Amino acid sequence: DIQMTQSPSTLSAFVGDRVTITCRASQSIDRWLAWYQQKPGGAPKLLVSKASTLETGVPSRFSGSGSGTEFTLTISSIQPDDFATYYCQHYEISSPIIFGGGTTVEI
């Protein structure tokens, strides 16, 4: 079974910092990876699909990269609204959907 491991589990940042979150797959998943943002008490919001495709309306300070087993979500200059928990997700036809353990970005 494929496992998705995120790091770090928590990170502290100042407004304006460049923030990078890593997601590693236990085996190659090509580019079948998405990133979500979740704020306390809310539902996850899709940010990135196919490893690097930004969803409509997502600020350009967010970017995704990677393929195979290692992926990153980068926030180029973190804003107050970006402090949240981020999840990576592997999705692929005929495979179970797997979420990473989450990364909480706090001030």
Place this chain on the structure above:
Amino acid sequence: QITLKESGPTLVKPTQTLTLTCAFSGFSLNTIGVGVGWVRQPPGKALEWLALIYYNDDERYNPSLRNRLAITKDTSRSQVVLTMTNVDPVDTATYFCTREPFCHGGSCPLDHWGQGTLVTVSS
């Protein structure tokens, strides 16, 4: 505008069967490639995918929960129902209804989510 809304009991006793309903609007489960499913999140913990049902009645389940779950759809009423048998306190979680859209050339991530419903399993 696409919306999904979960409904069901807020409290369930151990060993009982949990039934959750997702009522959606703004799209049809008759559309090729579209699926509706469930994801849960125990308090303070990570997301866990449970199940999906597609326009063509294909079903997908989390292998670790497969023998306890059943997902069905009522396309005419725009509803999807999840049942989970033999619940335990570890099943206490917020349960989200989600949509998988159609994507050319492969699978798609979950692009719309309901607000979630908290289900507590306790005697």
